Amino acid sequence: MTKPLIKIDDLSLGFTARDGRQAPILRGVSLELRAGETLGIVGESGSGKSTVALAMMGYLKSGLSVFRGNAFFDGHDMFALPEKERARLRGSSIALIPQNAGQALTPTLKIGQQINEALRLHTELDASARAGRVIELLSRVRLPSPEDMALRYPHELSGGQQQRAAVAMALAGNAKALLLDEPTTGLDVTTQAHILEFLRHLAQEMGVAMIYVSHDLGVIARVADRVAVMYAGQLAEEGLTREVLRAPQHPYTRGLLASIPRLGEPGIPASMPGVPPAVGSELTTCAFADRCDQVRPECRQSVPALLEAPHGRVRCLFSNDPGQPRETTIRDPQIKDAPALTLDQVAISYSKIGWFDRLIGKKDPTPTVERATFGLKKGETLGLVGESGSGKSTILRAIAGLVGTKDGSVTLSDGESLAAPVNGRDRETLRRVQMIFQNADASLNPRQTIGEILAAPLRLYFGLKGDDARKRAEDLLEAVRLPARYLDRFPGQLSGGEKQRVGVARAFAANPEVTLCDEVTSALDVSVQAAALALLTRLQNENGSSYIFVSHDLAVVRAVSDRVAVLYQGRICEIGPSAQVYAPPYHPYTSTLMGAVLEPDPDTAPALLANDMTEKSPPAKGCPFQRRCPRHMGDVCDTEVPPARDLGTGHLIHCHMLPKQLVRSADTSVDQVSNEAAENAMA
Structure with missing residues (x-):
C-alpha cells in the first residue's frame, strides 16, 4: 500500500481557559489520506470537522495550540516547519477552496488576473507561459469559453462558475491535495451536482487527494471514498463511505442519517434530542451519552476507545445494537378555503x-x-x-x-x-x-x-x-x-x-x-x-x-x-399538490431537479442533469427552459409559450409535451434521454 500523503496522529489541540485548564477542541484524532483519495468529514456545527481539516494544512486558528500529536503532509511535520516553509507548501502543494467562492475572489480583479497572480507566486513560469497556463486551468475546470472567462470579474460569473474559478486558482500551484470546506452549501441542486461530478473526475484524472468537509451526507455519498464522522472533537466513526452510510455502527451516525428529509418520504424527519457538549469541556463519559437512545450504565463510566470494526473504526461499546428507529412527523395542516x-x-x-x-x-x-x-x-x-x-x-x-x-x-x-x-x-x-x-x-x-x-x-x-x-x-x-x-x-x-x-x-x-x-x-x-x-x-x-x-x-x-x-427564469413551469409534483409525470425541468437531489446512498444512479450553462436573461419567446431541456422538441419550444396541461386537482404543467410523453420521459434512462436530445438537436 502506498504511503499516506496526509497523516494526523493522535492530534489534540485547543485553547487555554482562564483558569489555566487545557480546553480541547480536537481530542486524539488520527486519520490518513492517500493520493487520489477523497476523505469526507461530517458532523454537526462545533464537532471539529473544519478544525481537523485545517490542521491537516498545519493551520491553527488564532488562540489555538497543539497539546499533543502531529500532522504530516508529504512527509513534512507541518507544526514543526518554519512558518515560511508552511506557507510555501500551502500555496504550492496543498490548497483551500472555501465555502463562499464569491467572497474568496477579489471583486476588483478579473478572474485571469487572479489566477495569474497565484501562478506568479507558486511557479517559476514567465509571463507568457503564465498567460497560457491561465487558459489551460480554466479549460481544465470546464468553464465555457475560457478566454472570455479570464476577462470577466467575479460578479459576472454564476455561483457554480465562481466555485470552478476558485478550483482553478487552487490548482495553479500543481496542488497534490485540496481542502474543500462546504464548497457547495449555497449552490442549487443542479449546480451542486455539476460541481461534484467535476470534482470526482478531477480526483480520478489528476490523482489529487481531497478532504471534503460538509454537513450534507448526500454530498459525501457522491464524492468521498471514505468518511470520518466527528462528534465533540472526536472521531465517532470512520470507514469506507458505502459501508458507513449503508450500515452505520455509531448511534450518532444513525441519528444524522435519520434527520435527513427524503424525496420519497413525506413528513418531517425526527431530529436528535439534546445538544453536543460545550466546546472545550472535559469529557469523562461517552460524549454522546446524553443524546443516545441506547445508552447504558457502562457508557457513563469512562470515555469509550475507538475500536476496530468490520467497516473501519467506531467509538461505541454497543455498536451492534441498532437502537430504536425515530419516527417521521407527518404534517396535518389545518388548511382553510379562504x-x-x-x-x-x-x-x-x-x-x-x-x-x-x-x-x-x-x-x-x-x-x-x-x-x-x-x-x-x-x-x-x-x-x-x-x-x-x-x-x-x-x-x-x-x-x-x-x-x-x-x-x-x-x-x-x-x-x-x-x-x-x-x-x-x-x-x-x-x-x-x-x-x-x-x-x-x-x-x-x-x-x-x-x-x-x-x-x-x-x-x-x-x-x-x-x-x-x-x-x-x-x-x-x-x-x-x-x-x-x-x-x-x-x-x-x-x-x-x-x-x-x-x-x-x-x-x-x-x-x-x-x-x-x-x-x-x-x-x-x-x-x-x-x-x-x-x-x-x-x-x-x-x-x-x-x-x-x-x-x-x-x-x-x-x-x-x-x-x-x-420556477425557471422567473416563469412557473409546474405547480400543484406536493404529492403530485413529486411523482411522474414531471415537467422536464422538474425531472432534472429531482435527478440532481443527492440521497445519502453511494449506490444511487448518476443524475440526469440539464445542460451546464448559465443564462443571463430569460428567452424573449417560447419555453423558458428551451436552451437546456434534455427533451427539446424543436421550433415549437423556441417560439411558442407552452400551454398549461391540467392533470387534475390543481396540478398544472406548462410544457409542449403531452402528459403521456411526460410519463415516458420520467421513466427514460439517462442514455436514452441523451440520445433523444442529440437527435432533436440535429433535427
Whole structure:
C-alpha cells in the first residue's frame, strides 16, 4: 500500500481557559489520506470537522495550540516547519477552496488576473507561459469559453462558475491535495451536482487527494471514498463511505442519517434530542451519552476507545445494537378555503431602459419574473423551488415590498393591495406579512440583546413596553424552545441554529398572517434543520399562519409543503399538490431537479442533469427552459409559450409535451434521454 500523503496522529489541540485548564477542541484524532483519495468529514456545527481539516494544512486558528500529536503532509511535520516553509507548501502543494467562492475572489480583479497572480507566486513560469497556463486551468475546470472567462470579474460569473474559478486558482500551484470546506452549501441542486461530478473526475484524472468537509451526507455519498464522522472533537466513526452510510455502527451516525428529509418520504424527519457538549469541556463519559437512545450504565463510566470494526473504526461499546428507529412527523395542516394571499399575472423587472432608448424605440428587457400567478390559502404552505436565478427570492421580496412589481397584483385575504413598497405600508400591513431571512447573522443586530431584538416588533405593532414586552419575549423564546436567559445574550453568543430560532421568534412576534421563509435552513446542519422544520410546522399549527417556503433543497420542500411551484427564469413551469409534483409525470425541468437531489446512498444512479450553462436573461419567446431541456422538441419550444396541461386537482404543467410523453420521459434512462436530445438537436 502506498504511503499516506496526509497523516494526523493522535492530534489534540485547543485553547487555554482562564483558569489555566487545557480546553480541547480536537481530542486524539488520527486519520490518513492517500493520493487520489477523497476523505469526507461530517458532523454537526462545533464537532471539529473544519478544525481537523485545517490542521491537516498545519493551520491553527488564532488562540489555538497543539497539546499533543502531529500532522504530516508529504512527509513534512507541518507544526514543526518554519512558518515560511508552511506557507510555501500551502500555496504550492496543498490548497483551500472555501465555502463562499464569491467572497474568496477579489471583486476588483478579473478572474485571469487572479489566477495569474497565484501562478506568479507558486511557479517559476514567465509571463507568457503564465498567460497560457491561465487558459489551460480554466479549460481544465470546464468553464465555457475560457478566454472570455479570464476577462470577466467575479460578479459576472454564476455561483457554480465562481466555485470552478476558485478550483482553478487552487490548482495553479500543481496542488497534490485540496481542502474543500462546504464548497457547495449555497449552490442549487443542479449546480451542486455539476460541481461534484467535476470534482470526482478531477480526483480520478489528476490523482489529487481531497478532504471534503460538509454537513450534507448526500454530498459525501457522491464524492468521498471514505468518511470520518466527528462528534465533540472526536472521531465517532470512520470507514469506507458505502459501508458507513449503508450500515452505520455509531448511534450518532444513525441519528444524522435519520434527520435527513427524503424525496420519497413525506413528513418531517425526527431530529436528535439534546445538544453536543460545550466546546472545550472535559469529557469523562461517552460524549454522546446524553443524546443516545441506547445508552447504558457502562457508557457513563469512562470515555469509550475507538475500536476496530468490520467497516473501519467506531467509538461505541454497543455498536451492534441498532437502537430504536425515530419516527417521521407527518404534517396535518389545518388548511382553510379562504385565501391568505393571491398573486395574479405578476411581472418583476430589475432592468429599466432610459428615456433616450425608449425614444428610439428600444423595448424593455424581458422581465426577471413574468406571469407569476398562484394563491395561498390560510394555514397552507406553498414551496417555491428552482435553481439560483429562478426568481424564488425575488417573488418573496416583492410580496414583502422590498422590490416593486412591473405588472399584475399582489393582494391579501381581504383584497388589500401589497403594491406599495415596504416604507410606504402602514403598520397593520407590515404586521400581516413577515419574513424570515436566510442568513440570521446578517438579519440580527449584533449590538442588541435578544430581548431588545424581540421587543422591537412588540413595541411597534402592539405598543408593549417594559415588563409586558419582556414577558411576551420570554413566551416567544419558549415557543421556539430557547430558555428565557437567552434574552440577555447577544447574537454572537448563540449557535447558528439558535440564531435562526430567534429569527423565527421575531417573525412570530408580529402574529403574521403570511410568513415568507427564504432559505431558512440552507446553512444548518441536518439535525438542527430537522428541529427547525418541526418548529415551523408546530408554530403554523398553533397560529394558523400561511407560509411561502423558498428552498433549493427539494427534499426539505417535500417535507414541509402542501403545494409546490417549480420556477425557471422567473416563469412557473409546474405547480400543484406536493404529492403530485413529486411523482411522474414531471415537467422536464422538474425531472432534472429531482435527478440532481443527492440521497445519502453511494449506490444511487448518476443524475440526469440539464445542460451546464448559465443564462443571463430569460428567452424573449417560447419555453423558458428551451436552451437546456434534455427533451427539446424543436421550433415549437423556441417560439411558442407552452400551454398549461391540467392533470387534475390543481396540478398544472406548462410544457409542449403531452402528459403521456411526460410519463415516458420520467421513466427514460439517462442514455436514452441523451440520445433523444442529440437527435432533436440535429433535427
